[in-house]
Amino acid sequence: xxxxxxxxQALGVALSPTTAAYALAAxxxxxxxxxxxxxxxxxxxxxxIGAYAFGITTLSLDFPFPLAFLSAIVASVVFALILGIPTxxxxxxxxxxxxxxxxxxxxxxxSTTGLSSVTGGASGLSAFARSFQSFNPLPxxxxxxxPWTYSRAEFWVFLWGWGLVAIATVIVWLLMRxxxxxxxxxxxxxxxxxRSLGKNVYAYKMQALVLGGxxxxxxxxxxxxxxAIQPTNYATTLTFFTWTILLLGGAATVFGPIIGSMIFWVxxxxxxxxxxxxxxxxxxxxxxxxxxxxxxxxxxxxALILLVVFRPQGIFGNKKELSFxx
Amino acid sequence: MSETTLTHPLVDGPVGPGCKKxxxxxxxxxxxxxxxxxxxxxxxxxxxxRGRITALIGPNGAGKTTFFNLLTGFDKPNEGDWSFNGQKLxxxxxxxxxRRGMVRTFQLTKSLGRLTVLQNMLLGATKQPGENxxxxxxxxxxxxxxxxxxxxxxxxxRRFKLDAKREDYAASLSGGxxxxxxxxxxxxSEPELVMLDExxxxxxxxxxxxxxxxxxxxxxxxxxxxxxxxxxHMVRHIxxxxxxxAEGKVVAExxxxxxxxxxxxxxxxxxxxxxxxxxxxxxxxxxxxxxxRVEAKEASLADD
Ligand SMILES: Nc1ncnc2c1ncn2[C@@H]1O[C@H](COP(=O)(O)OP(=O)(O)O)[C@@H](O)[C@H]1O
Ligand SMILES: [Mg+2]
Numbered sequence: 001x002x003x004x005x006x007x008x009q010a011l012g013v014a015l016s017p018t019t020a021a022y023a024l025a026a027x028x029x030x031x032x033x034x035x036x037x038x039x040x041x042x043x044x045x046x047x048x049i050g051a052y053a054f055g056i057t058t059l060s061l062d063f064p065f066p067l068a069f070l071s072a073i074v075a076s077v078v079f080a081l082i083l084g085i086p087t088x089x090x091x092x093x094x095x096x097x098x099x100x101x102x103x104x105x106x107x108x109x110x111s112t113t114g115l116s117s118v119t120g121g122a123s124g125l126s127a128f129a130r131s132f133q134s135f136n137p138l139p140x141x142x143x144x145x146x147p148w149t150y151s152r153a154e155f156w157v158f159l160w161g162w163g164l165v166a167i168a169t170v171i172v173w174l175l176m177r178x179x180x181x182x183x184x185x186x187x188x189x190x191x192x193x194x195r196s197l198g199k200n201v202y203a204y205k206m207q208a209l210v211l212g213g214x215x216x217x218x219x220x221x222x223x224x225x226x227x228a229i230q231p232t233n234y235a236t237t238l239t240f241f242t243w244t245i246l247l248l249g250g251a252a253t254v255f256g257p258i259i260g261s262m263i264f265w266v267x268x269x270x271x272x273x274x275x276x277x278x279x280x281x282x283x284x285x286x287x288x289x290x291x292x293x294x295x296x297x298x299x300x301x302x303a304l305i306l307l308v309v310f311r312p313q314g315i316f317g318n319k320k321e322l323s324f325x326x
Numbered sequence: 327m328s329e330t331t332l333t334h335p336l337v338d339g340p341v342g343p344g345c346k347k348x349x350x351x352x353x354x355x356x357x358x359x360x361x362x363x364x365x366x367x368x369x370x371x372x373x374x375x376r377g378r379i380t381a382l383i384g385p386n387g388a389g390k391t392t393f394f395n396l397l398t399g400f401d402k403p404n405e406g407d408w409s410f411n412g413q414k415l416x417x418x419x420x421x422x423x424x425r426r427g428m429v430r431t432f433q434l435t436k437s438l439g440r441l442t443v444l445q446n447m448l449l450g451a452t453k454q455p456g457e458n459x460x461x462x463x464x465x466x467x468x469x470x471x472x473x474x475x476x477x478x479x480x481x482x483x484r485r486f487k488l489d490a491k492r493e494d495y496a497a498s499l500s501g502g503x504x505x506x507x508x509x510x511x512x513x514x515s516e517p518e519l520v521m522l523d524e525x526x527x528x529x530x531x532x533x534x535x536x537x538x539x540x541x542x543x544x545x546x547x548x549x550x551x552x553x554x555x556x557x558x559h560m561v562r563h564i565x566x567x568x569x570x571x572a573e574g575k576v577v578a579e580x581x582x583x584x585x586x587x588x589x590x591x592x593x594x595x596x597x598x599x600x601x602x603x604x605x606x607x608x609x610x611x612x613x614x615x616x617x618x619r620v621e622a623k624e625a626s627l628a629d630d
Contacts, residue, residue: 175459178462178468179448179456179472180462182457183449185445186441189438189441192420194438195421196421196424197421197424197429197450198421198424198429198452199421201421211459
């Protein structure tokens with residue numbers, strides 16, 4: 001087994017655009033759950049909305065990159081309003097149920113054959129990054145070093161991915177030290193108390209839902225830039241992964257989602273490399289290579305359980321401020 | 327002394343349940359709230375005097391908290407209407423009621439344990455530009471207001487003897503301190519009418535005296551106060567007016583010196599025990615009750 005190769009791969013994935021996309025999606029549910037106490041179990045739906053809005057406007061409407069990007073934002077705002085208007089006046093559980101269902105509905109709609117002329121049906125969409133790359137100002141050649149070496153096109157995606165993560169992080173940091181953040185954190189704990197102080201709780205919950213949803217949608221855009229749009233990617237496991245990342249890093253923390261995403265992906269690659277390598281070297285004989293790939297997720301689930309039990313505030317969280325029982 | 331001939335400077339006409347006030351701040355008419363078959367509140371007419379301390383008393387389950395919830399928009403009545411400062415308030419959402427200057431506290435304290443004491447206080451202030459999503463991003467837009475309200479918060483915290491706890495999470499406060507914090511927080515907005523639901527429950531006896539002082543100070547500042555309380559000493563000591571509820575209705579009202587002698591009040595509180603002294607009885611009740619409530623609170627905290 002080539003340890004060096006595995007480690008190299010793990011280091012590479014730590015800064016991959018996919019890791020950035022997951023971090024951004026986790027920042028989004030961090031705004032929802034970590035700060036505002038909203039249970040969004042449909043972040044995969046927001047990511048799908050962003051990805052498809054971007055892909056469809058590029059391919060069917062010939063939108064240039066900036067307009068397609070804007071479309072992804074607008075689509076997620078509309079999606080958040082549709083989910084929020086009927087549920088945010090009700091108890092928190094309603095939003096949770098509606099978001100799970102809505103994410104699944106989105107996935108079914110984009111996979112139906114009836115719409116395949118627009119959405120590509122079950123095979124999804126590809127070749128939508130051309131306009132995005134046409135805005136690439138970088139001269140040719142390769143960028144970075146070691147495990148972080150990128151082609152010109154890859155580096156353009158890298159810059160956008162981590163650039164958006166940085167912008168989202170700064171926005172969250174600015175908001176959470178502001179009076180707006182104070183109101184939202186108050187709502188997380190007791191809506192009625194905040195209402196009794198003259199704050200329009202419904203409006204704040206809506207703003208938080210929209211903001212986190214936009215981050216989710218842009219995460220969807222980043223996620224597809226290096227690959228094709230595949231409807232199967234937007235199953236509930238995607239939401240589950242973003243939650244794992246958020247809880248790993250710490251729900252009410254500024255850097256938690258970023259570090260959480262890096263740890264999550266590095267661990268996945270490392271365990272795959274190590275377990276896969278041991279299977280191929282016949283050290284582990286009771287698993288085949290496919291099972292070796294799947295066992296990682298069993299370990300991941302186990303790790304999440306241990307985390308909930310032993311460090312409910314996440315790696316960076318402050319226990320006094322937040323643990324799971326919001 | 328007959329009830330119908332009794333008059334009082336706060337009252338326009340004869341004193342009695344539902345009597346008109348010279349200068350009312352709240353006027354409620356035909357307010358009814360039913361829970362299934364149980365009529366929790368059924369108030370024909372009641373007026374709260376402006377600039378005074380009014381006590382709302384009555385046995386447990388009389389509907390005092392429910393009436394508070396209705397007036398402040400936290401619950402919707404089946405029927406009825408009421409006004410604050412002459413403006414109709416039926417169907418106005420709770421946050422708008424608070425913005426109009428009618429701020430309440432809760433019987434079961436709602437201090438925000440995962441915010442610090444200071445953050446709790448600042449949350450109570452109004453007209454904060456930084457509470458707008460976009461302005462929040464630019465600190466220069468809200469820094470000066472933040473400084474102003476921090477001064478006010480510190481001043482109130484000193485008055486309520488919570489200044490040493492300023493940076494602590496509110497969860498670390500005792501039950502009584504949380505009551506104080508909730509009341510201080512309600513005062514951040516400089517409300518015209520403060521409605522306190524059992525402000526003394528669970529408050530350390532050493533603090534009750536200063537709490538009484540704060541409530542009197544409020545009146546001196548021109549704020550109207552309506553409070554629910556079981557402690558008859560407190561009621562007698564600080565209130566200018568007492569309204570008695572039983573089984574959802576206003577059964578008596580009057581100045582504290584005379585309302586205790588009202589047969590309707592004695593009935594409401596004591597039922598058949600007519601010959602027991604009312605003061606003793608109520609006090610007894612409030613002591614055992616408070617003990618019970620403290621136990622219940624501790625049990626619920628332990629659950630957390
Ligand atoms: N949410 C509710 N659902 C059903 N019944 C309620 C509810 N709130 C209050 N009640 C009932 O209304 C009556 C008045 O309660 P409450 O206003 O809490 O009394 P008080 O504050 O005077 O002790 C009680 O009989 C109580 O059981
Ligand atoms: Mg009550």
